[in-house]
Amino acid sequence: MPTRQEAIDLILDHFDHPRNFGAMPNPDSVASGRNPVCGDVVTVCLRITGGRIETASFEGRGCTISQSAASITVEQIIGKSLADLMRMDGDSLAAEMGADVMGSRHRCATLALNALKFAATQYRNGTAIRSQADAPVMDF
Numbered sequence: 001m002p003t004r005q006e007a008i009d010l011i012l013d014h015f016d017h018p019r020n021f022g023a024m025p026n027p028d029s030v031a032s033g034r035n036p037v038c039g040d041v042v043t044v045c046l047r048i049t050g051g052r053i054e055t056a057s058f059e060g061r062g063c064t065i066s067q068s069a070a071s072i073t074v075e076q077i078i079g080k081s082l083a084d085l086m087r088m089d090g091d092s093l094a095a096e097m098g099a100d101v102m103g104s105r106h107r108c109a110t111l112a113l114n115a116l117k118f119a120a121t122q123y124r125n126g127t128a129i130r131s132q133a134d135a136p137v138m139d140f
């Protein structure tokens with residue numbers, strides 16, 4: 001588990017320099033998630049090959065935790081199988097963002113993860129949305 005300062009530094013670095021940020025051409029599945037309490041939004045795109053996440057990206061707006069967690073989560077899932085993604089919970093985020101954040105801001109931190117799981121589920125069900133413009137915003 002990172003120290004409090006290490007977690008803060010990582011969160012601020014991902015917020016200031018988000019990884020894998022931006023729209024993806026021709027994604028295999030897209031999902032948008034919103035925290036209905038505050039309005040933060042994260043839209044995620046997946047490209048999937050043989051049941052594995054070849055690449056992923058996100059766009060969004062909102063609090064430092066929701067946006068840095070999106071960057072961290074997308075980084076974590078690239079190269080993983082869809083089954084691995086579906087098994088993920090807040091633990092993998094806590095390992096990087098610290099237990100304090102996960103305890104007090106769990107909903108902010110898991111917004112992107114929930115959107116990614118929704119995109120993966122849609123893909124598995126054959127109902128994936130493949131355009132950011134067409135993705136309905138789901139409340140998580």
Ligand code: FES
Nearest residue numbers: 038040063066108
């Ligand atoms: Fe909105 Fe964090 S305050 S998700």
